[in-house]
Amino acid sequence: MELTPGITLAELRDGRRGVAVYFVRAASCAVCLRHVKELAGLRLADRGVTPVVVVPGEDAQADRVRRVAGPVRVVASPGAEAHHAAGLPRSMLLQHSGTLLVDAAGEVRYRLATTLPMGSFDAAALTAAVDAL
Numbered sequence: 001m002e003l004t005p006g007i008t009l010a011e012l013r014d015g016r017r018g019v020a021v022y023f024v025r026a027a028s029c030a031v032c033l034r035h036v037k038e039l040a041g042l043r044l045a046d047r048g049v050t051p052v053v054v055v056p057g058e059d060a061q062a063d064r065v066r067r068v069a070g071p072v073r074v075v076a077s078p079g080a081e082a083h084h085a086a087g088l089p090r091s092m093l094l095q096h097s098g099t100l101l102v103d104a105a106g107e108v109r110y111r112l113a114t115t116l117p118m119g120s121f122d123a124a125a126l127t128a129a130v131d132a133l
Contacts, residue, residue, distance in 0.1 A: 007075055009102050017048035017133050018103045020126060023083050024053060025097040025117045027061035032097060033068050035121035040070035042123060049101070049130050056080035056095055088113055096120075101129045109133065 013019040022039050024032035036053050044051045051072045055062045062076035077083060080095055088096040097120035098113030110129035114120045 010106065012050050012052050012073065013102070013104065014050060016045075016050050016104070018101055018109070018130070019050045019052055020044055020130070021052045021054060021086070021100045021102070022121060023086060023088050023096075023098050023100075024055050024065060025095045025120070027055050027057060027064040029097075029117055031117040032120070033065065035117070036065060036069050036072065038121060038123050039126075040072045042127060043071075044130060045071060047130055049133070054082045056083055091115060099126060101126060101133075103133055 009019055022035060024036065026032065039051050053065055053069055053072055053074045054077050055065050055074060056077050058078060059076050062074050066074045080090065083095060086100060088098050094115050096113055096115050097117045099121050100108055101110035103109050110126060112120060112122055112125065
């Protein structure tokens with residue numbers, strides 16, 4: 001899956017056990033930014049999983065998220081193309097958000113998606129999925 005032009009999940013994984021991708025609803029979403037901080041706090045890179053945050057929009061929106069992301073890679077998705085490719089559409093003016101864990105073989109091992117960002121990230125469930133890799 002291509003997250004943004006020229007960046008694929010396989011490249012982001014970089015030979016590690018997997019990649020955990022959190023798709024934020026918007027760079028201005030306070031709930032999404034809290035989830036980004038939670039993702040950073042999981043220290044997934046220490047467990048062989050690359051943490052990535054995908055922000056709909058251009059580099060300016062991604063820069064806003066980078067300021068709170070800590071040791072998490074943040075990429076912009078112009079037009080929310082990566083969100084759509086991951087099955088996270090826009091409906092009733094709201095961009096869906098969610099979390100994916102993709103293993104080394106490219107299989108989705110965990111998926112959580114929702115219209116409202118409150119339910120788009122679950123640290124305990126993601127940690128359990130990482131443990132099961």
